[in-house]
Amino acid sequence: MREPEPRGLELHVVHAGYGLRPVLAGVSMRAEPGRVTGLIGPNGSGKTTLVRVASRGLRPSAGSVTVAGVDPYAVSARLSARIVGVVPQELAPAFEYTVLELVLMGRAPHRSRWGAGTEDWAHARRAMGAANVLHLADRPIGELSGGERQRAVLAQALAQDTPILLLDEPTTHLDIRHLVEILGLVRGLARDEGRTVLVIFHDLNLASAYCDEIVALSEGRVVAAGSPEHVITRGLVRDVFGLEADVAPAGVTGRPSVVLSPPVAAASPNPLGAPRAHVVGGAGRGASVMRALAERGFAVSTGVLHVGDTDAAVAERLNLLRISVPPFSIIDAASARDVRSMMAEASLVVVCDAPFGPGNVENLRAALHVARSGGAVALLQQVPIEERDFTGGEATALWRELASCATTYGSVDAVLGAVGPRD
Amino acid sequence: MRTIRRRWAIPALGVLLVGAVLAGVAFGTIGIAPATSVRLMLWKLHLAHRPAGVAESTAVILFQLRLPRVLLAALVGAALAAAGTVFQALFRNPMADPAIIGVSSGAALGAIVVILLGAGEALDAMGVSAAAFVGALLTAFVVYRLARLGPSVQVATLLLSGIAVAAIVSAVISLVMTFSGQNIRSIYFWLLGGLGARGWQSVIAALPFVAVGMALAAASAPDLNLIALGDERAAQLGLPVDRFKVVTLATGSLLTAAAVSVSGLIGFVGLMTPHILRLVVGADHRRLLPASILGGASFMILADLVARTAVRPEEIPVGAVTAVLGGPFFLYLLRRERRAAGARA
Numbered sequence: 051m052r053e054p055e056p057r058g059l060e061l062h063v064v065h066a067g068y069g070l071r072p073v074l075a076g077v078s079m080r081a082e083p084g085r086v087t088g089l090i091g092p093n094g095s096g097k098t099t100l101v102r103v104a105s106r107g108l109r110p111s112a113g114s115v116t117v118a119g120v121d122p123y124a125v126s127a128r129l130s131a132r133i134v135g136v137v138p139q140e141l142a143p144a145f146e147y148t149v150l151e152l153v154l155m156g157r158a159p160h161r162s163r164w165g166a167g168t169e170d171w172a173h174a175r176r177a178m179g180a181a182n183v184l185h186l187a188d189r190p191i192g193e194l195s196g197g198e199r200q201r202a203v204l205a206q207a208l209a210q211d212t213p214i215l216l217l218d219e220p221t222t223h224l225d226i227r228h229l230v231e232i233l234g235l236v237r238g239l240a241r242d243e244g245r246t247v248l249v250i251f252h253d254l255n256l257a258s259a260y261c262d263e264i265v266a267l268s269e270g271r272v273v274a275a276g277s278p279e280h281v282i283t284r285g286l287v288r289d290v291f292g293l294e295a296d297v298a299p300a301g302v303t304g305r306p307s308v309v310l311s312p313p314v315a316a317a318s319p320n321p322l323g324a325p326r327a328h329v330v331g332g333a334g335r336g337a338s339v340m341r342a343l344a345e346r347g348f349a350v351s352t353g354v355l356h357v358g359d360t361d362a363a364v365a366e367r368l369n370l371l372r373i374s375v376p377p378f379s380i381i382d383a384a385s386a387r388d389v390r391s392m393m394a395e396a397s398l399v400v401v402c403d404a405p406f407g408p409g410n411v412e413n414l415r416a417a418l419h420v421a422r423s424g425g426a427v428a429l430l431q432q433v434p435i436e437e438r439d440f441t442g443g444e445a446t447a448l449w450r451e452l453a454s455c456a457t458t459y460g461s462v463d464a465v466l467g468a469v470g471p472r473d
Numbered sequence: 474m475r476t477i478r479r480r481w482a483i484p485a486l487g488v489l490l491v492g493a494v495l496a497g498v499a500f501g502t503i504g505i506a507p508a509t510s511v512r513l514m515l516w517k518l519h520l521a522h523r524p525a526g527v528a529e530s531t532a533v534i535l536f537q538l539r540l541p542r543v544l545l546a547a548l549v550g551a552a553l554a555a556a557g558t559v560f561q562a563l564f565r566n567p568m569a570d571p572a573i574i575g576v577s578s579g580a581a582l583g584a585i586v587v588i589l590l591g592a593g594e595a596l597d598a599m600g601v602s603a604a605a606f607v608g609a610l611l612t613a614f615v616v617y618r619l620a621r622l623g624p625s626v627q628v629a630t631l632l633l634s635g636i637a638v639a640a641i642v643s644a645v646i647s648l649v650m651t652f653s654g655q656n657i658r659s660i661y662f663w664l665l666g667g668l669g670a671r672g673w674q675s676v677i678a679a680l681p682f683v684a685v686g687m688a689l690a691a692a693s694a695p696d697l698n699l700i701a702l703g704d705e706r707a708a709q710l711g712l713p714v715d716r717f718k719v720v721t722l723a724t725g726s727l728l729t730a731a732a733v734s735v736s737g738l739i740g741f742v743g744l745m746t747p748h749i750l751r752l753v754v755g756a757d758h759r760r761l762l763p764a765s766i767l768g769g770a771s772f773m774i775l776a777d778l779v780a781r782t783a784v785r786p787e788e789i790p791v792g793a794v795t796a797v798l799g800g801p802f803f804l805y806l807l808r809r810e811r812r813a814a815g816a817r818a
Binding site: 107127128129131134136138144151161210 | 562709
């Protein structure tokens with residue numbers, strides 16, 4: 051077994067609660083120096099209580115806490131405050147302190163009784179610079195916006211200059227620019243300065259993007275811990291938050307990203323008696339049409355799609371009738387035959403403005419075939435076909451031919467307007 | 474602008490205090506010019522020769538009547554203002570004041586009980602002050618326990634607890650008075666509040682208590698800033714919260730008792746002084762506390778000056794003067810506080 055890292059934070063089978071109400075029920079977890087550890091979980095799962103326990107604010111009824119190799123409950127409040135700094139969710143001073151006064155209070159565990167030394171000033175100034183509140187130094191905090199206040203509190207904790215920093219939802223009131231700035235700063239504290247940083251997140255995508263490790267709490271227990279890829283999964287979101295969500299690697303970070311969407315009522319593959327619409331999509335261009343049609347009570351089918359395509363994932367999520375082929379493959383003869391009959395039996399075929407290449411141009415041929423035999427076909431064109439033709443002209447020719455025997459619409463709403471409500 | 478005001482506020486308050494002392498000793502049945510007072514004081518301090526052409530009676534009036542009274546007023550005002558500053562931070566509430574939260578009544582009860590037990594003579598003024606301290610301390614703990622429901626003390630709970638405790642204390646005082654007989658006059662003195670002719674004896678009785686109280690308050694000033702952030706945050710910043718609160722309650726009680734045992738119940742000084750000075754020097758207790766001490770002393774000297782000169786030869790109890798000024802101020806604050814609470818809700 052690995053030796054516990056002396057500078058980190060470790061909880062070992064911690065039980066803690068308020069009075070007779072237990073909140074943490076045997077939590078073991080570890081946050082390592084140089085890494086950002088995220089703490090996620092629904093309201094009441096024990097995240098804030100865990101922060102309290104680690105910052106000498108709530109003595110565990112059983113189990114042990116170690117901060118930088120020390121039991122915080124065995125040392126003075128002052129010594130503990132030199133090891134562990136906390137950024138609370140809210141701070142409501144009884145009086146109107148200025149930002150500078152507030153930040154200098156962060157030096158309390160280090161300073162002598164009176165006055166602030168040069169070193170204290172230097173720390174306070176650096177902390178205010180990092181949290182971007184230097185220009186607010188002389189402003190009373192009552193005059194600040196929620197985000198400015200939150201940054202002032204962060205500066206107070208930074209001035210405390212502790213090897214371990216616990217942040218209880220530091221981003222609640224921040225606009226997106228400051229959010230990115232502050233989380234970047236927090237990550238720098240871990241990566242560049244080797245501090246142990248534990249952050250409570252409500253936003254799973256932020257947790258996924260910024261954390262090296264994530265610990266998920268539910269009902270006072272650790273239900274998952276490890277890398278974001280390991281922890282943030284569709285199963286976890288379902289089990290811990292009771293939500294169906296899509297989890298896929300985000301485009302830029304490659305980290306899991308959670309997409310929440312309102313649940314669709316009519317999600318059975320083929321409601322009896324419902325008129326069916328067939329959607330030709332691809333590359334995400336069909337997603338909104340499929341969803342809108344499903345919400346209006348249509349049975350929706352789609353295809354042919356490539357496995358791994360965004361529209362294929364949406365179709366799977368909406369539980370639609372679908373035909374799919376392996377990624378990047380050319381539509382095989384059997385699938386081509388199937389999709390023609392699927393289109394022919396639909397009461398409406400909607401062809402979305404997806405990009406068409408050799409792999410999926412067969413869908414246009416199938417739609418043209420249905421249109422020529424008298425089927426209702428709607429074309430959705432927001433992007434001209436020339437810009438999404440990757441077949442060297444074949445798709446453009448097919449689209450133009452289709453346009454002559456089908457109706458063309460300029461937006462999803464226009465298509466839906468023409469379809470009308472089902473009931 | 475703000476920084477300039479803050480930098481010069483404390484020296485300016487020092488100048489104000491010197492001015493208040495000179496004004497305080499200047500007025501009365503005979504006037505003493507500030508220049509004469511200064512020369513006489515320098516002589517007494519062996520820093521100058523006896524000023525020529527000053528009547529012996531002037532020196533007697535200055536040193537035996539006016540100066541002790543002015544210094545007593547300064548001590549009482551400084552102690553009450555310091556106590557108010559400490560209680561406001563501890564209760565996390567700008568409406569706290571030794572009189573409003575009932576601590577002054579507790580101190581008066583302690584003093585009265587000792588006097589009526591006949592121990593007053595034997596124990597001298599120090600004994601009365603010590604008894605006042607015990608009374609103040611007990612009341613402070615009771616009110617703090619009663620008023621505290623959440624992370625901070627709500628105005629309504631604080632005022633109601635203070636009123637309830639003060640009412641109980643008053644009832645006990647009345648009961649004690651029923652059995653007192655001949656001592657009723659000296660009890661009356663505590664209930665009205667005044668700095669009547671008690672001379673150097675009172676100054677000497679109050680001085681050690683005020684000095685110790687102020688030293689304790691000064692030592693806790695940086696940590697008063699932390700406790701004003703709330704218990705949990707103060708602990709996260711390294712303050713041993715429970716011990717600090719006990720020490721601070723005791724400090725406020727000591728200062729209150731020191732004032733009450735020589736001046737009786739004088740209200741609103743502890744409320745108004747820190748409140749007004751916070752607007753001038755800011756909320757940092759390392760500046761607010763010295764500013765309140767200087768400001769409270771000056772305010773009390775001037776209030777006492779009004780009390781003894783406004784309707785000469787009669788004297789108004791100084792507690793009445795502070796109440797006339799402080800009552801409306803308190804109502805204004807209460808109204809503003811309630812409105813702010815309404816806006817938050």
